[in-house]
Amino acid sequence: MQQESTSGVVVQPVDKSKTNKIIKVAVILGVVTALEFLVAFTIPHDFAALRIIIFVGMTIVKAFYIVAEFMHLAHEAKMLIWSILIPLVFVVWLIAALLIQGGAIFSVLYP
Amino acid sequence: MSSTTVTLEESGKNLWGGGVEPLKASYGKLMMWFFLLSDAFTFSALLIAYGLIRYSHPAYDGAITDFVFSQEYWPVPEMVFEAAPFLHGIHLPLVFVGIMTFILILSSVTMVLAVEAGHRMDKQDVEKWMLWTIVGGFTFLGCQAWEWSHFISGTEEGGRMLDGSIFYGANLTQNQYGPSNFAALFFFITGFHGFHVFSGVVFNFIIFYQTVVGILEKRGHYEMVEKVGLYWHFVDLVWVFVFTFFYLV
Incomplete structure (x- = not known):
């Protein structure tokens, strides 16, 4: 102690x-x-x-x-905020791409 | 060469090995941020894959009160996750997972309080709040273990498979709740998140230990608490998304 x-x-x-x-x-x-x-x-x-x-x-x-x-x-510094947020654009793209793809797979499997 | 080094050393504490710190953040915090960004991509990929696979299966379109498990369509999550410990046979949709959500949010709050105490160099408060955070993490893990074991062992009625037999619970190839991908994604997504919670608890414990024995106080700052704090909040953040996209939608 x-x-x-x-x-x-x-x-x-x-x-x-x-x-x-x-x-x-x-x-x-x-x-x-x-x-x-x-x-x-x-x-x-x-x-x-x-x-x-x-x-x-x-x-x-x-x-x-x-x-x-x-x-x-x-x-935090503005540049740090943007360098974390801007790359997330790829996630937005992936959401659009894969959800559309999911719908397309559905229409092939269950016409 | 040597003269430049000297001027850099004189200009204060906020220096990396090579010079003035970029983005007004220390090396460790900045690297933690970029690690978390890459981890966010991993979890996004898992959750978006869930969306793709769910959209490629038929959805249940009857009344919710008539819902039964079937291999023909994707299950409604609130009908799958409707059990709670000690309350066997009572229909409590999403209640247990809601409690888990609140536990994780609370442990995130105690983590911010630990970071705040670190800024004040208050060793006792850091110890107190770190310990509560660890307790919250273990409680969440315990809840998840219960949820997994219930999901794997299944309900009393079980579910009818495509060949007409009754199957109880779930594994990676078949499950009573719906298409096999449903259980596989459950294991993958909540398992990967649970592994993050576990490693977060381990990190928190290491920092708690370093606080208790006085390493961080001797160092003069509690930045390590901030770094594991960032990781811990990220784990909470991921759960917010898992909760929405796996359990609510």
């Missing part, structure tokens, strides 16, 4: 405004997840396209808060 006093480290007190912001983001994530459940069990499955649009929208909202605030990306 001797090492406790070895360093002259100055511990700063908790900054309430910072922790409050963290809790605010956590509440947003929790509420959006709860809303996803609400949508899953209130909007009937017949409205498939509407359900998917709402789910994807809410997922992007959650992803934004996790990446921007929890991973602190919104507060």
